[in-house]
Amino acid sequence: MSTNFNRSLTVAEATQRLMQYCAYQDRCHKEVKQKMRDYGLIPQAQDQILGKLIEGNYLNEERFARSFARGKFNIKHWGKNRIVCELKFREISSYNIKAALTEISxxxxxxxxxxxxxxxxxxxxxxxxxxxxxxxxxxxxxxxxxxxxxxxxxxxxxx
Incomplete structure (x- = not known):
């Protein structure tokens, strides 16, 4: 999909693209916010879209943290310290980090x-x-x- 940067996206177009972005794989809030900045959306539009994504369960930080921990442990063989560090880098809450670590017996x-x-x-x-x-x-x-x-x-x- 080519993006024409000469015109800005409407809120509806940006919302649709971000729904697809989040449906493809679990995303954290930081990644989605960065994508919205890349689209050049104003803060009010970003807040509105973020609300829609959370409401529609496209964006779920706990689900992201849990799948991130499972994937990095099972596929990349990372230990808990590295997983926690990477989740903190992605601005995941300590509550969700604890929940993510319960995925590893x-x-x-x-x-x-x-x-x-x-x-x-x-x-x-x-x-x-x-x-x-x-x-x-x-x-x-x-x-x-x-x-x-x-x-x-x-x-x-x-x-």
């Missing part, structure tokens, strides 16, 4: 950490034990796993 969380640590460990060719542990720790910490869990796992796996 503790046993599955620990299994995923074990699987990820073993997988990465098999690719580290370092002979020096200290450097090997550091590489594994850096990898897991970057992915957002809690440091106490990372160091417990490293001590369990690296000898």
């Amino acid at each position: 503790e046993p599955v969380y620990h299994e995923k950490l074990h699987w990820l640590a073993e997988k990465k460990l098999s690719t580290i060719k370092e002979k020096n034990l200290y450097k090997k542990k550091k590489k594994l720790a850096d990898y897991l910490l970057y992915r957002g796993w809690e440091s106490h869990l990372v160091y417990e796992k490293i001590n369990e796996l690296v000898e």
Whole structure:
């Protein structure tokens, strides 16, 4: 769909486009507000459209947070720290962040950490034990796993 930026969108056109934008995948309020700014909408129009999107359940912050957490955990194998950080960046409320983290069960969380640590460990060719542990720790910490869990796992796996 090509956008002609020589004319501004009507509220009805912008609303329709944003409904499609939100229907395609869950979006957070920050993404939708940015899209409205890109469309050059005035603040009153933005507020009106935002209300319609929320009312029509096109925009639901809790649903977004929950699906974001599930996706990043299951597909990208992120730990809770990284998920929380990314949700905060998207200006998600702490209430919805807590709700999102309930999507990850503790046993599955620990299994995923074990699987990820073993997988990465098999690719580290370092002979020096200290450097090997550091590489594994850096990898897991970057992915957002809690440091106490990372160091417990490293001590369990690296000898």
